Amino acid sequence: MTTLTSLARIEAADQGRAQLIRAVRHVHVSDRPLVVIPLQLAGEPCAPLAAMIGDDRSAPRLLVVANPLNREDRFRFAAELAGVVLGYIGRHAAGPEPAEKEAYPDAPQLVLPNAGGVTFTRLLGRSTRFRPTAGPGAVPAAVPALGCWLTYFAERAQHPASSLLLTATGALSAHWATGQSAAEDQNLAALLGWISPPPGLTSRQAALLAEDPARCPPAGPATDPAFDRDVLVELYKAIKESRAAGAGEAAVEGAATERRVLVLLERELRLVLEPTWRLVWQSVDLLRALPAGGHVAQRWTSDRKSFTGYARYLRDGGFPQAKRDAAVDAARRLARLEGEQEQLDAQMAFDDPLVMAEHLMTGRAFEGVVVQAEPHRLDQSGKRAKLRPWITLETADEVTAEPGAELRSPARPGQKAAVIETATLNGRTRVTLELQSGMGRGLAPAPGSVPEREDVLCYTTLTLEFQPPPGFPAREDTPWTHGGPPPEYVPADQAVAEPWDGSAWEDGAWEDTAWEEAVQGGEPS
Amino acid sequence: MTMEEAARQARLATEDILAVMRSASRGVVVDSPPGAGKSTLVVRAAAELAGQGHRVMVIAQTNEQVDDLTAAVAVALQPGNSEQGVRVGRLAKSDYRPPERVERLPSVTSAGDLSELAECQVILSTAHKWATVKAVGQWPWAIVDEAYQMRSDLLLRVAGLFERALFVGDPGQLDPFSVVEVDRWLGLSWDPTLSAVEVLLRHNEDVPVKQLPVSWRLPASAAPVVSAAFYPFSPFTSATSAHDRRLGFVTSPFGRSSLDRVLETAAETGWGLYELPGGHKPRTDREAVSACAALGARLLERGALATSERSAEPAPVTPGRIAIGTAHRDQAAAIRSELVRLGADGVTVDTANRLQGREFDVTIVLHPLSGRRDATAFHLEAGRLCVLASRHRHACIMVARAGIQELLDAHPSAEPVHLNVAVKFPDGWEAQQALLAHLEQHRVVAT
């Protein structure tokens, strides 16, 4: 939260309408993103019960799990999901394989409703990527492949500059401030109620409606406890009973019942998922309507390269991702994330006056008028004379940069300027800068390359220049301070050590009617 | 205790540490409370190791720290200031030029490339510069200074350079952090956002942890308070006793303003709490900023005099011996401007981050919780308050609006807990509470 975004939120509260906090869009929006709305069973780490998925808003595909606690059903769902997701990914990795440093012309993009969806993706990836495809507990080959890809996307979501996996709530709140709190913004329907209220409703009315699960089904992955109690429990029970029917006649009847109940289940789940499906596509439209920031394409290129690299890695038989980072991997990842964040901060500031305004507020940038300029000044101190113009700006803003600091201006991003000195008098500061590049060759400045008197310019210490990542030792050289080299990674071991959910528990689960005592309106658990 | 006794204890502790270094132990960690003689230990250890014929690399975190240590080590190894004997190398990044006081020492060679320092038995540099050196296991010994402020990913990048190491640092000060907030490493023993010492000890439980027992900086009025609040597991005492240090004034005030009353309280007891009326204010609370600057100016106007073991005669407390500490940069900037306006601009004003490791006669602190409605983790962080409360040799005066106790009492305490993550002590809330309880005994209400 900065003062400017807080002010925007306050304005939104006053006007009853969300306010833009970004002038341009800072995420890439694909022409054909894959929208995924997952639902999972309460209490489980990852027991999917349904998903609505597709890259065509008019043709959502609904996948339903007949019994979310049943192993067969879960893997059938995973295989079906894999069909859709891997098919979508495959379309982007079709065609000739790009050369070493090149990327596929486009990359897949997943769009989920909210942060819970990312956790779901991560956990589903985790619960499937180690499954064996042969021997005891074998699953179809597409399942672990799906697991690796889902894990990949969930990890990319942690990269500040990546748009491979977007959440509707995250992307929208990055660009709009609503008149409610950030916590309430996690409800997609409420958030959209502020940005684009349904006809006939005020934002506040829309947001209140969004909080009522009876009127507006939650966006998931969690379902409404009342829905669980009033609808799901009966249907799952019926399915279970119909499967438990004996042999012969009873079995045939059981199968028919099961089919009937499944139809009912699908209908109920579609009712829950469809509203969110529409909301996510609406979010995509709203984002697309914003003009893209100057560096969005560059960041998407990095995403494409990353995607290309991962596709190649899997194709060459790469291992599924390790459960936890080893010491060197963790340090390397942190360095990458920090570097990316720094670069993103600079790019956003240079692309977007509203972002730069936040830096003007904190002193990371200042805006001033040129009061003096020596465009022809030469630096004679070295062997050869160099063109080093000096300009002096006067500003009322706070200047935090110290002599020697390197500054850039969004108006002249390629031109390096070093602070020579600053002097403050009566609330106004004069900053003298030496320009060190961007004047062309030779000892005379190219026309227009040096700011002139009365020009108004903004300067900041943020820089677009790419900082090469620091060096790290190889894994096998992990030093003694960090526990020494980690053991060799053997993915096969991981699969075997993964006992499946106790079937004993599953059988007993529906007999206990403890759920009837489920507390309504009690303290959150 | 007497200073002789303090010196004896410090000596024993140092000998103990040096003995561990001579043993087979791969490393040793030394907790050094504020002003406990950390730099002295580093210099002594470097000299010992060099004396035993080892090549030593010294890792500090900032250029200033490296320069200070380089000069001290050079002097310790070459008291005669000659060029012969042990050479000291100062490895610096290509765009950094060490200050003249370092470069002119005859036994010091300064260079940007390790190859030029081949003859140097002791080489000093920053961790970031060392991380660019490609040489594995070249040094039998490393000394890591400010190891608690060093992030463990940085240690990962330099640890391959040495076989054994002495880690020295202050566990009570600010922890390293990252702007990136990601949960994926929480609970891992090698979480890269943890401090170097924490990760080292998680993987090497047999590395002994020693402690310097005595603070040469903090007066007898401060050591017990700071020790109890911020160093629950490494308690320490003051080297000096109450009569060893005194703060007085050349002039008497004309009338007794509340400013003067708090200065006198501070001179007498070593502490003062200058309390402004309660209220919720922005960070750069004008009244609080003015009060801090006014206190600094008044100290100078009154001609404060410090009597200590350092000199027979009382020494004037000059602007350079006074510091004003804040939590935020903009608060420091505002106080600086105000000091200029009052004509007292030689006084140091800085944030806790930048005051770490420094020492003054008298400090004035804009309390991190002053004027706040809610406390955030940043403001409750024990390390921040510890730095601010432990820079002084004579007295520390805190400026705060009334209402901090209420703020602490209203603070919700339901926090997330992550498995396998060590609980950090002292708890920020408890440390704040302890210090506040002490300060309230020395409260002067501003009028």
Added chain:
Amino acid sequence: MTAGSGTGGGAGQGGTAATERRLAMLRGGQLPQAHNARTIAALASNPGCARRAVLDAAATRKHELAAHAGFPSPFGESPFTRNRDVAFERSLKDEPDKELLTLLRETLDLDIAEAGYTDLNAPGWNAAGASRDLAARHVHTRQQLTAPARQRGTMFDHPLLTFRVGGRHAYLEPDLIAFRHDGTFHVVEIKSFAVVDGQADGAKVGAAAIQSAVYVLALRDLVGDQATVAHETVLIAPRDFSFTPAAATIDVRKQIGALQRQLSRMDSIDRLLAQVPEGISFSLDRDERGVSRRHPDDLLRDLRLVEANYAPECLATCEMCYLCRDEASGTTGALGRSVREEAGGIESVARVLRVAYEKDPLPVPDDIAEAAAILRRAAALRRAALGGLG
């Protein structure tokens, strides 16, 4: 799991009799909310809120009040979660000698010899603890736990502890208590949320930690000086995606400190009550059929006479959240603590905007002069940046 259902004692335990009478009057004729570890843990979640403090001290049923006043709270538990809780715990306790003991042995470094399992629920008593024999169970628990060390077992199942909260006694039922022959007790909590690759949801572990801290305090009360109750507690939860249990130790010293502070605040509820106007009541005034005769607006009016300290964080922790949020509409605090802070502490949304856009003819009062300067700068910067977009 907890099964606190004691109605506890009356006046005179902690608070003064007058305080108790006042609190009982505020509550009206309703049964006091029974405390369990979870509700006790929740007491510390917003100590600065007088409304919550008074409602909790009076042991009102907040969700009923909120619902009746027209702002039903959003919390509910899914039957599936409940099911999983019960099933997981049962899977461990049906044969405690197997996984449970092994886990505890590894986690707490127990000797091979330490293997006794004692069920403090004597035969014939209902496992769900709904019996009226709570007092008897508690006596039995005390006897067992304070027996001489060598006679103590290793695992105590269905222990029943008591705990004093603001003058009232609550019965608490920790999942398990483990005892080591070096003389220390460890509280063991069984939860059904998963620990995947050694990590679990921080909020859930935090809640478990503070609940365990409640048990630690209660147990310390019980055993007194005779033995130590460790601040290290054990959490047992399913590992990864299976039902295999995993154990982790949690150091609850900080939670213990926070709880003790909160409990001592509740003991000094008198100060708060002095500010509560006489004659107000939170009673629902139920008739013989249980139907409330109290007009919702009436109740709302009385509730609003006790000041709240609403922040969006309340939406995750307190049943009164929607009621207080509605009241806070138009304030910067409702938008978030940091928003209010960035607005220089000015409470009213309308006032912030008047100040930021200099809409008032009169100069800004001194006490908000700095906040005004900051807001004006922010407003000007925003306007300039937006203006440049045509």
